[in-house]
Amino acid sequence: MQNKKIVPVDLDSFPEVDALLQELGLGPFVRETVTSPVGRNNAWAGVTERGDEVFVKRLSGGEKDVASRMRRTLAFESYASAVGLNGVRRPALLGSDTEQRLLVFERIVDARTGAELMVDEEFSREQAREVGRTIGCLHGTPPHDVQALDGAPPPFPPLPYLRGLPMSTYLQASAGELEAWRLIQGDTVLIEALERLGEAERAAPRVPSHCDFRVDQLLIRSGDLYVADWEEFRLADPARDVGAFAGEWIFRSVLDLVTNRGEDVFADVEYTHELILQRGAEKMKRLLPLVREFWLGYIGAREEVDEGLAVRATAFAGWHLLDRLIAGAVSATRLSGIQRAAAGVGRTAVVSPEKFSLTLGFGDVA
Structure with missing residues (x-):
């Protein structure tokens, strides 16, 4: 707000x-x-x-x-x-x-959003841990009345779209959106991984969840943290909220591929796979400690975390980047190199979440 x-x-x-x-x-x-x-x-x-x-x-x-x-x-x-x-x-x-x-x-007067703190590089590890504790408290609270809570699965990722867009969506889509969907729909390995994620989500325990969790939903004032915008609240796989927070920071690290945060700007550079991996690793090294702090706050607030949560959360973090790809393409005529880079990192997290989860700092569950 x-x-x-x-x-x-x-x-x-x-x-x-x-x-x-x-x-x-x-x-x-x-x-x-x-x-x-x-x-x-x-x-x-x-x-x-x-x-x-x-x-x-x-x-x-x-x-x-x-x-x-x-x-x-x-x-x-x-x-x-x-x-x-x-x-x-x-x-x-x-x-x-x-x-x-x-x-x-x-109205939470004089509050700053998590997105503002992220961009200004003022989002602290203590704040990240508090966000994790807050979401852990939400997920760890047993439903008071299951019948009163929406149990329908969130609509994203829209699994049927992976095989083909409805005609109405196709006709309204921008050239950039169509390019983004072609990128996803042409990747059989990615589609199968997203479908496996859907199956894992359906088998996962469901808890009260925000389900539209982003750093711009966070309001921070004088050390107090508020979570806003509960329009998608429902019973859902807790991995969605956990993965969304991680996905926000992965996405930020990809955006920083072309910034001079602590180094020279890479202008007019062709982003080869090797360069993306190199610079992406450097940027993530700076930001992923915040994901780790979030995770530690999260598991500290919950009495029990299911065994597959970290892996599913990693896959949802990857989907977060692909979702950002599609959303960012709405007003575009073609995908930029940085959008494709984000999609590549997201694909890695979706396809190989078991390998990527430790990189994100998801561990020490037991």
Whole structure:
């Protein structure tokens, strides 16, 4: 819920926002305080006439998708209240309007996102361990009411797409997206590995999970860590959240292939396989200790971790890079060398997770 100073989405076009704020007793937004955070949903952050700092989100998307995301968000709030989820800080939900697709949260003022800390190289090992402890607390809490939690598997990776895109998706895809899907669909070994991951996930224990876990979902203020955006919350394989955190740092290390963080910039370089391996190893050596700290915090917070978790998490970390490849290709006409490099690293983690898991620092489970 950290925001960037940009022109807010016109509140006059959404009178239901102020109407809900007034219904909650907060008063309408003070217009000159309002900013619009960047994201897939319409959102506003600012001060109400009563003086409350709030963040309002209006879910965007198809009716069925929005209904599911709203239901899961509210299910998380009910679950957290029922079990007393004290080990997981999150922005308080102040109110909602299902019909108008609105959610009102407290705004965590002066917080920095994990993504900002990552880019600024200020994400500490202590913070990484605290993130691991937080996710471990979430995963280690037994479901209060299994029937109330969504048990449907998350939609990604979309296994049917590995063999062929639906016509509707194909017609709407950019040239870059189509190139990314061709890269994946032409790799039989990768497809088989992703299908094995799907099978392993279905056989894995399911726990309460975030399922859309990224560093930009983390809000950090004065040493306090908050986890936001619970729209995909459900019972799921814990390896998804663990792998997502690792995947974020692997992806960052690949992006740093072309930065001068601590060295000269490699400009106009052809990224051969050998160069990618060399520079990738150097970049990972700098960042993967954060994954290790996360893992130590995670296993320290859970009483029991299943035997195959580390390997599945490694494969999901690899999928995270492939997912980033597809997402980044949406507005592209062709894939860049750095996107292909990320896909190559992700492929390695998916295809050979047993070998790659120790490199990530996943160990010492017993």
